[in-house]
Amino acid sequence: MMMRLKNKRKGTGMSKVNIIMYHYVRSIAGSRYPGIKGLETGDFIKQLDFLKENGFSFIRMEELIASYQESYVLPEKAVLLTFDDAYRDHFTEVFPILLERGIQGSFFVPGEVVDRKVVLPVNKIHFILAVENDHHHLKEELLKMLDQHRGREFDIPENGDLLKEYEKPGKFDDPETVFVKKMLQFVLPERLRDMLLESLFDKIVDVPEKVLWDELYLKDYQIKAMKKSGMFFGAHGYHHYHLGEAGHDEMKEDIIKGLQVIDSCIDRDSWVMNYPYGSYNDDVLQVIRSLGAKLAITTKVGVNDTKKDDAFHICRLNTNDFPPKSDKYLNY
Ligand SMILES: [Zn+2]
Numbered sequence: 437m438m439m440r441l442k443n444k445r446k447g448t449g450m451s452k453v454n455i456i457m458y459h460y461v462r463s464i465a466g467s468r469y470p471g472i473k474g475l476e477t478g479d480f481i482k483q484l485d486f487l488k489e490n491g492f493s494f495i496r497m498e499e500l501i502a503s504y505q506e507s508y509v510l511p512e513k514a515v516l517l518t519f520d521d522a523y524r525d526h527f528t529e530v531f532p533i534l535l536e537r538g539i540q541g542s543f544f545v546p547g548e549v550v551d552r553k554v555v556l557p558v559n560k561i562h563f564i565l566a567v568e569n570d571h572h573h574l575k576e577e578l579l580k581m582l583d584q585h586r587g588r589e590f591d592i593p594e595n596g597d598l599l600k601e602y603e604k605p606g607k608f609d610d611p612e613t614v615f616v617k618k619m620l621q622f623v624l625p626e627r628l629r630d631m632l633l634e635s636l637f638d639k640i641v642d643v644p645e646k647v648l649w650d651e652l653y654l655k656d657y658q659i660k661a662m663k664k665s666g667m668f669f670g671a672h673g674y675h676h677y678h679l680g681e682a683g684h685d686e687m688k689e690d691i692i693k694g695l696q697v698i699d700s701c702i703d704r705d706s707w708v709m710n711y712p713y714g715s716y717n718d719d720v721l722q723v724i725r726s727l728g729a730k731l732a733i734t735t736k737v738g739v740n741d742t743k744k745d746d747a748f749h750i751c752r753l754n755t756n757d758f759p760p761k762s763d764k765y766l767n768y
């Protein structure tokens with residue numbers, strides 16, 4: 437790809453890139469789950485219009501890889517679109533819009549959702565929080581459940597200690613919501629988390645897991661169709677673990693299993709990692725490098741400079757940082 441520009445002006449935007457992060461893109465307000473936090477399809481279209489009208493150039497993942505390897509100079513105001521967690525929205529809502537506009541999206545698949553047809557804990561949590569919008573009540577419910585389990589099979593700290601450590605305001609959430617999320621995401625022992633989640637999911641969301649799985653995620657044939665039409669696919673682990681917190685063997689196995697599921701859609705010598713929850717450490721870095729990853733994407737907030745920044749700590753901006761949601765992108 438010999439597309440290096442001749443005029444090497446110093447300090448211009450030729451190596452800067454905005455990477456936008458999307459999760460759910462769907463019709464939310466009138467849906468069965470109006471509490472789900474995501475982007476309305478209409479706002480997605482508005483955002484693409486805004487980017488186009490304001491001189492942003494949509495780039496492909498292959499161009500980003502080449503840019504980090506210094507064989508390719510990015511256009512000014514380069515922007516790349518990334519979609520996490522393999523939602524069916526990405527096929528039904530996003531894909532036709534991107535196709536029509538000739539834009540490539542990069543889609544990151546947690547292997548287990550395709551392989552085992554289960555709903556990931558992270559998504560169960562989203563739907564529990566969306567259906568039970570009284571998060572104070574939810575927290576109380578969770579604490580009661582912990583009281584029931586404490587001192588039996590699991591070693592659980594006192595509720596007061598847990599609250600003191602984890603009930604803190606988050607970037608997007610109030611302290612009680614943060615507390616519930618953290619308990620169910622990674623603080624408690626995994627088996628206990630699964631038990632609590634299953635019981636909260638049954639009681640609150642009250643939809644068979646298989647039905648929600650079917651509604652929620654990309655199917656294998658959809659992934660193949662998107663790939664065939666030029667969309668990019670990348671790795672997002674298997675179980676969607678906090679890889680930076682997992683033990684070495686568990687972490688490595690999770691990454692390898694995740695790659696196997698999307699094997700037909702990736703280049704094993706030049707694939708892209710997207711760390712679930714943005715969680716990684718030096719060990720994770722070494723494993724993905726040895727397995728052929730060329731770039732790795734985080735949830736750190738910022739704009740990247742492909743000449744200066746590391747290819748394994750790539751920052752993103754959220755869809756909410758751009759119009760029609762906000763103008764926060766201007767701060768980076
Ligand atoms: Zn994810």
